[in-house]
Amino acid sequence: MPAATLTWLDGEATQVLPLPDRGLAFGDGLFETLLLCAGQPLYLDEHLQRLWRGLDALSLPDCLQAARAQVESAAAEISAQGWQWCALRLTVTRGGGPRGYTPPPAQAPRLLLQAARLSADHGSLPAPATLGEVDIRLAAQPALAGIKHLNRLEQVLAARQAAQLGVDEALLLDSRGELASVIAGNLFLRRGDQLLTPRLEDCGVAGTRRALVMGRWAAAAGLGVREARLTPQDLEAADEAFYSNSLQGLRPLAGFRGRRWREHEACAALFAQYRGELP
Amino acid sequence: MPAATLTWLDGEATQVLPLPDRGLAFGDGLFETLLLCAGQPLYLDEHLQRLWRGLDALSLPDCLQAARAQVESAAAEISAQGWQWCALRLTVTRGGGPRGYTPPPAQAPRLLLQAARLSADHGSLPAPATLGEVDIRLAAQPALAGIKHLNRLEQVLAARQAAQLGVDEALLLDSRGELASVIAGNLFLRRGDQLLTPRLEDCGVAGTRRALVMGRWAAAAGLGVREARLTPQDLEAADEAFYSNSLQGLRPLAGFRGRRWREHEACAALFAQYRGELP
Numbered sequence: 174m175p176a177a178t179l180t181w182l183d184g185e186a187t188q189v190l191p192l193p194d195r196g197l198a199f200g201d202g203l204f205e206t207l208l209l210c211a212g213q214p215l216y217l218d219e220h221l222q223r224l225w226r227g228l229d230a231l232s233l234p235d236c237l238q239a240a241r242a243q244v245e246s247a248a249a250e251i252s253a254q255g256w257q258w259c260a261l262r263l264t265v266t267r268g269g270g271p272r273g274y275t276p277p278p279a280q281a282p283r284l285l286l287q288a289a290r291l292s293a294d295h296g297s298l299p300a301p302a303t304l305g306e307v308d309i310r311l312a313a314q315p316a317l318a319g320i321k322h323l324n325r326l327e328q329v330l331a332a333r334q335a336a337q338l339g340v341d342e343a344l345l346l347d348s349r350g351e352l353a354s355v356i357a358g359n360l361f362l363r364r365g366d367q368l369l370t371p372r373l374e375d376c377g378v379a380g381t382r383r384a385l386v387m388g389r390w391a392a393a394a395g396l397g398v399r400e401a402r403l404t405p406q407d408l409e410a411a412d413e414a415f416y417s418n419s420l421q422g423l424r425p426l427a428g429f430r431g432r433r434w435r436e437h438e439a440c441a442a443l444f445a446q447y448r449g450e451l452p
Numbered sequence: 453m454p455a456a457t458l459t460w461l462d463g464e465a466t467q468v469l470p471l472p473d474r475g476l477a478f479g480d481g482l483f484e485t486l487l488l489c490a491g492q493p494l495y496l497d498e499h500l501q502r503l504w505r506g507l508d509a510l511s512l513p514d515c516l517q518a519a520r521a522q523v524e525s526a527a528a529e530i531s532a533q534g535w536q537w538c539a540l541r542l543t544v545t546r547g548g549g550p551r552g553y554t555p556p557p558a559q560a561p562r563l564l565l566q567a568a569r570l571s572a573d574h575g576s577l578p579a580p581a582t583l584g585e586v587d588i589r590l591a592a593q594p595a596l597a598g599i600k601h602l603n604r605l606e607q608v609l610a611a612r613q614a615a616q617l618g619v620d621e622a623l624l625l626d627s628r629g630e631l632a633s634v635i636a637g638n639l640f641l642r643r644g645d646q647l648l649t650p651r652l653e654d655c656g657v658a659g660t661r662r663a664l665v666m667g668r669w670a671a672a673a674g675l676g677v678r679e680a681r682l683t684p685q686d687l688e689a690a691d692e693a694f695y696s697n698s699l700q701g702l703r704p705l706a707g708f709r710g711r712r713w714r715e716h717e718a719c720a721a722l723f724a725q726y727r728g729e730l731p
Contacts, residue, residue, distance in 0.1 A: 180472075188470060189468035189469060189470055189471060190468060190469045190476060192459055192466070192467055192469055193566060194469070194476070197469060197475050197543070197545070197564075198483075198541075198543070199602065199603075199604035199605065199607065199608050200478070200602055200603050200604060200605055201604070204477075231605070231608075231609070232609075232612060260551060262551065264476070264477070267608075271568075273611070274604065274607045274608050274611035274635060275608075275611040275612065275614070275615050276608065276611070276615075285471070287471065287472060287551075289551050308595070312592055312593035313591055313627060314591035314606070316587070316588045316606075316609060323479055323605075324479050324605045325478035325479060325480070325553065326479055326480060326510070326596060326603045328478065328553045329474075329478050329480050329510075329553050329555065330510070330511075331553070332552070332554040332555070333511060335554070336554050336555075348592060348627075356553060357553060
């Protein structure tokens, strides 16, 4: 059976990371999770735009050109493997340096690419996800909100609890107890023909698919969309709810607390827009 | 010139980390920074106690026995190098696993040890540190407060700004704008014969030397000590201020805003207690 993963560091196939590395030492870096369909990375420009915002927030050197070239080169190798669907994680770390928190004056970021073959069909609307509630809330940190950095212990602890609960996903609240996101995606709820999604000033990740819903797919599906401050009660009272992420696109939520949603019309309409853009 | 660093992974000398690793992917792990004096790790029990609290908070398997054995083995090799002072960083990661935030059911933590020779004399009271102010505040996250986990972007961003300001250290405020710590140490201020140090329920690291000041050295130096909620104004009005960490022990602060401290009597008295315990 052929290997189901491939790894490259700075363009070279490898299985290891040189030490020291500030990505490991402090989570000093960023990542993107790309979906590849038939060897083609989806929405690469959108991913690189968010990466650019992260590089800026962390004062990392601009390595977008190298990132693009290495993703495209990896995609060609993945295509040659014949994998229909593949998750490609791009990790950027601040690289090595002497001990201590202070970034070294001469920074040499490292670009790591990790490809994993996906066995499920990612071109169809996923089955509705069960949604649990976890204890941990997302801390308010405006300096890191929106970007996809490597400090993800909150998500790890939430995912562990969700697995114990036996649910597919979990609602994450912000420090005020308002809706922030799910663990691995952005949350949307529908009221009539309006979509509402949590604001991201203090926490959360500005998802690439969230931006596509807001900028393109909602309008094409005849839906309004806006950011709002939302409570768990708002979610329970919604006509429909779903989340977005790069690997699943859009996934309906089956219910929340006492509420069960049996119709997922907005999510299905947005997914149809998304599917229409697949290669 | 002999190498000034040494690295071991799970007890074997190495220069690389196998991939994937959740420490790199999500900052899913912990660390300790030990000071070695003439090859002897200082306060290893205290470091392992804090590590234990971190393992518990992150639901990582108990690897304390292996950590102790590997630190002691590394210390023997460092001793053979003849390094008088050495920083030994112990990093524990959740190890490898499939992609995604959920920790794998079978967890195999990795123990990484990174030794760096220190050239300065760490047995004398350090010169007073200049203290700057930075924009970033420590987010409130009770689930991670006190433990020394690998999610340290706040400290990295603060350290970068401190370097730009040209100061030795910087004050970190919590999300309410009250005193939390300095970037790489715990903060103390003195009012008369009372030491005050910020509480750590919501953010910050429960330092090993902070615990020694509170549990042993303050009383031995004839000082009272208690935790308190403190403001920048409290710091400016203090009779003296200093910080503690594992590499420097205790270091006086030269001033804050309009205030200059020329006497560092409490810090010097505590340092004398500390020095008396050195091998």
